[in-house]
Amino acid sequence: MNKKGLVDEVAKYTGMTKKDVLEIIDAITRTIEKxxxxxxxxxxxxxxxxxxxxxxxxxGRNPRTGKTIKIKAKKVPKFRAGKGLKVNL
Incomplete structure (x- = not known):
């Protein structure tokens, strides 16, 4: 399911307009990202x-040349599924 499909399903489930649902989903994702x-x-x-x-x-290794390269440390996002999501899969 992509974003459009999610908006359609939530709008159908809640009875809200697709425009309102899209704004809410965008606000939620921006807040989580921030x-x-x-x-x-x-x-x-x-x-x-x-x-x-x-x-x-x-x-690491450059796959094209085989040359060894140094990959810097960085912060990356991570998601851990909760118990409710694991049970429903």
């Missing part, structure tokens, strides 16, 4: 937790 970007954890009970973690630097 919070996780600052290093905060966003927990939705029964669904899951969005967080960021530091991926350590490592040595």
């Amino acid at each position: 919070s996780v970007g600052k290093g905060d954890k966003v927990s939705l009970t029964g669904f899951g937790t969005f967080l960021s973690y530091e991926r350590s630097g490592r040595i």
Whole structure:
């Protein structure tokens, strides 16, 4: 399911307009992105937790040339599924 499909389903389920649902979904995703970007954890009970973690630097290899390269450490987003989501899969 893509974003349009999600908007359609939520609009059908709630009886809201697709425009209103789209605004709400956009606001939720922006808020999660902003919070996780600052290093905060966003927990939705029964669904899951969005967080960021530091991926350590490592040595990699350029697949084209085979040359060894150094990959810098960086922060990356992570999602951990909650119990409710795991049970429903």
